[in-house]
């Protein structure tokens with residue numbers, strides 16, 4: 133699924149939890165920062181000089197250290213015989229060792245492992261390197277070692293190791309749960325060998341499923357299956373080594389494909405997906421990094437999260453955010469979910485770019501959605517602004533049909549295949565092929581369709597009715613409003629920055645409170661009636677974060693997280709005076725937000741430069757180290773002082789080409805408005821006691837040149853709902869909110885007062901106190917739904933106590949009366 137550098141928007145499933153440690157980032161600054169989620173393409177892969185994924189050269193200790201795994205202690209190499217796939221053998225899982233001890237680290241090789249491209253260009257396979265000698269791991273400082281939780285990490289094999297009859301050569305890439313190597317068989321044939329390195333609960337099963345599926349696919353559009361060792365302590369399988377490069381790298385290096393080339397690519401991919409469909413499976417992770425291209429041949433790789441389609445729902449959110457079909461965010465897998473991703477993939481192939489938030493629009497796309505008017509790169513002042521990439525008109529209608537919001541409005545693969553073939557043969561395809569019976573039943577007659585030219589676009593209105601063409605109007609209709617504005621919270625970098633921290637530290641329980649506070653701050657209407665818990669769950673799905681657990685001794689609450697983050701106050705001698713405290717450096721670029729402006733005054737940044745990284749779940753070193761504000765070590769302080777993001781001035785002046793509601797951000801608007809609040813929170817509480825990192829003096833930045841937004845384009849965008857306006861609620865409203873939050877407390881106090889003062893003999897009603905308590909609970913619940921931070925559990929417990937107390941009093945007094953006292 134991923135190449136050496138996990139991409140932005142590629143939230144590797146197994147980068148969560150106790151999976152292997154990803155490659156160290158090339159840029160330290162980038163490494164320190166959480167990053168953008170939805171950029172379509174990953175950061176550039178490391179160069180040959182950079183550490184390779186091969187463990188021997190990977191300085192990440194967790195990656196290179198053979199440690200005990202959940203399947204048992206790691207072995208230096210796997211010599212087990214291959215398993216014939218036709219026989220399903222249950223995998224023995226040895227009990228984990230009771231007392232895991234750090235295992236030796238393979239000695240680093242003297243020469244860096246050659247980069248895949250270098251190795252592939254060579255005709256001769258490099259001679260197998262001798263297995264590295266284990267050497268004792270360097271002793272960690274005692275206090276630090278004690279602070280580190282013991283996490284089982286499956287070892288990552290080194291070049292030169294043998295698996296079955298194969299000798300591993302260089303690493304070709306890795307994802308969250310497996311590493312792929314070029315390997316040489318005893319008979320000198322070359323294969324791509326995939327080794328399981330992730331430690332998810334179901335990693336073994338998923339891995340075996342991938343191998344079995346690959347075998348069944350028999351090389352039709354996928355690498356040919358060769359052999360597997362699934363019973364091994366570290367399972368592996370060998371497959372055809374597909375020459376060439378990924379589509380992502382090809383587009384980056386050689387530019388976008390022409391319309392005809394993209395249609396040729398579409399044909400091969402649709403055929404491959406039809407084969408997959410025959411096997412009743414879905415790929416679920418179609419993206420340019422998962423397509424190998426070699427000349428005109430395209431091969432789909434990485435069936436790691438392919439799902440054999442047996443139900444309408446999935447328990448596991450999966451996919452790469454930028455290319456994910458909207459229904460997958462809600463865990464509803466549909467047989468046409470791959471059709472959606474393929475549509476966006478073709479857009480990327482043909483234009484070399486993918487607008488950031490297409491799958492968050494909540495409606496069918498229109499032609500203007502497909503191009504991003506803002507240039508992707510740094511433009512010197514004197515240069516003319518580059519034209520936005522144009523989509524081939526034949527592809528455009530195809531892409532618009534394939535990316536319809538409702539899965540059953542998308543054409544089936546068979547129809548897409550027919551249209552693509554017709555286009556490649558320069559004949560006119562039947563226009564009804566791009567429609568579905570569902571779409572027709574929603575309001576378009578076959579006659580209407582036949583009246584449209586075959587190459588025409590059939591934009592949807594909302595996602596139910598087709599646009600009825602008005603002969604007097606040539607412009608595109610304005611689509612209906614965005615239906616799910618709260619989805620845009622994922623672009624809110626202030627919120628996402630805190631959530632990424634909370635999650636990285638293992639405090640998922642605190643996240644709900646963070647969301648509740650944030651929504652209450654920016655306006656409850658943004659939540660669109662969703663509860664903080666629902667929003668939090670959705671964000672976890674969208675980011676593919678798995679449930680984490682907090683470090684021992686800390687409650688999984690916001691308070692617990694704060695305590696974890698700042699257990700000790702910073703001594704006065706080390707505190708930086710508030711006024712001289714430097715502004716925090718923007719740590720991350722989240723989708724749609726802008727990157728820091730370059731230093732050179734002659735250049736401006738139009739959008740994300742360099743490509744931002746995704747929030748990689750659970751990569752924060754803080755989860756191991758805990759807050760150490762007093763320790764001045766650069767690594768710790770770099771993370772511990774990770775500040776709330778601040779938009780650099782040059783970037784704030786950028787024109788938004790999308791309305792704020794659908795743009796990365798509710799984003800720009802609310803992101804900015806909440807930035808101050810978030811920063812305030814940052815200073816006041818969330819990172820109390822942590823000093824922000826020093827920041828170099830701000831560089832002078834040129835005013836960005838603003839491309840005047842073409843009016844029709846802006847008009848064609850959805851209008852911003854009220855939720856989008858940058859806002860901080862006016863003080864009377866905030867005061868009213870604070871007063872309202874006091875009402876349930878007062879009601880509860882009244883209930884308790886009644887309870888303790890009521891006098892049975894005076895005939896006081898026993899129901900008054902419970903009634904007041906219930907009213908307090910109800911009001912608190914309403915306020916909570918409205919986005920206020922209320923502790924519902926407190927009201928529930930209090931109501932129960934008042935009820936029980938009243939009942940007890942009533943029982944006592946009636947007994948007393950009956951006895952005649």
Ligand SMILES: Nc1ncnc2c1ncn2[C@@H]1O[C@H](COP(=O)(O)OP(=O)(O)OP(=O)(O)O)[C@@H](O)[C@H]1O
Pocket residue numbers: 133134135136144145146304305306307308309310311312324355371372373374375378421422424433434435436437
């Ligand atoms: N058959 C193959 N031939 C050549 N190169 C391959 C082959 N399979 C994978 N690769 C290379 O290895 C890289 C990683 O492969 P893949 O995406 O399958 O890894 P993964 O560990 O399954 O990813 P994830 O865990 O994210 O699902 C690819 O980007 C590609 O460069």
